[in-house]
């Protein structure tokens with residue numbers, strides 16, 4: 001039996017492990033958390049399957065619906081949808097909304113989704129090693145020997161294939177010197193905190209653009225229903241390295257939106273930080289017997305940070321490609337990932353890079369919005385095709 005180890009049990013790693021086990025692989029998952037579903041740092045918002053189909057599949061931006069449908073099987077009908085969204089309101093530092101985007105989405109219980117997939121995986125024979133941090137690996141006699149630390153103890157494993165589903169920056173990529181092609185503009189540092197007792201219209205997601213507290217990123221309030229919400233913001237890593245303090249930004253953001261959106265609301269947990277890739281699919285998603293999936297492969301949508309469904313889609317693609325590789329049919333994972341998700345992620349990257357020219361100045365943001373008009377701007381933020389893609393391609397060369 002061909003053995004495969006998966007490092008990380010987020011949406012990409014959990015789904016990959018389940019599908020690979022179903023395809024007949026001997027699967028081991030190494031996860032640094034005590035429980036894969038604990039400590040979720042995420043807005044938990046995603047598009048409904050119909051919206052995904054309408055926006056991306058029917059228009060050919062996502063070029064194959066099989067992996068999309070497979071991913072949504074683990075979202076729809078599993079009691080994980082907590083709230084339904086029909087509109088995104090975008091503000092430029094409070095005031096009146098700059099833009100409304102009509103769009104059908106769900107806010108999910110990501111912890112429960114991951115737990116359900118992991119439980120299914122274990123029922124299908126996947127072995128899970130929790131509280132274990134992947135540290136190192138090397139090839140020996142054609143197999144991969146890798147190490148993980150659990151408490152003070154070093155564990156060692158031998159496998160035929162290794163999957164990096166360990167987000168960004170990926171330790172698996174570092175150990176195997178797989179170049180992402182990223183710089184610090186291609187990573188966002190995000191902060192998220194859960195609040196309760198909000199009194200807002202829960203059918204909307206609220207997005208706040210602000211060079212003051214979210215330069216190169218945005219703030220969000222994502223209602224989870226029952227007065228609860230994920231509240232957070234993202235800032236580009238190069239600014240953080242220059243001394244921009246994300247916690248201070250978050251405090252500014254909270255005080256800015258307090259009177260209109262968070263009156264009487266209170267945090268129900270500490271805030272948590274996590275990085276998100278916004279540089280598009282990394283330069284190399286495979287090397288030898290190693291494949292990268294999800295955020296480790298840069299599948300997060302660069303213009304809006306949506307990464308859950310894309311991560312799961314990449315897990316589906318990788319499991320099928322691995323099966324074809326061991327059967328000698330040799331489907332290239334890199335080509336397949338680019339074929340299915342390449343266009344939607346590239347669109348988002350081109351728009352993000354163009355946005356980088358404007359996002360740090362309030363007046364330029366307004367000018368950009370005026371130039372594009374509401375309809376096109378809405379398409380840009382969803383990474384859809386627009387006539388401005390060519391201009392975005394040219395402008396992106398200057399960022």
Ligand SMILES: Cc1cc2nc3c(=O)[nH]c(=O)nc-3n(C[C@H](O)[C@H](O)[C@H](O)COP(=O)(O)OP(=O)(O)OC[C@H]3O[C@@H](n4cnc5c(N)ncnc54)[C@H](O)[C@@H]3O)c2cc1C
Nearest residue numbers: 008010011012032042043044045134167190294295307308
């Ligand atoms: C604040 C925030 C808000 C977001 N909001 C949204 C949203 O609303 N909608 C959306 O679609 N996307 C959102 N995203 C993006 C989304 O969370 C990710 O794209 C998605 O979770 C990627 O899944 P993944 O499995 O690739 O990685 P992750 O979910 O990051 O999972 C990686 C796993 O690997 C484990 N790991 C890491 N390193 C090691 C190691 N060395 N050894 C062992 N285990 C390791 C981690 O513990 C983790 O469980 C958000 C991200 C952040 C940070």
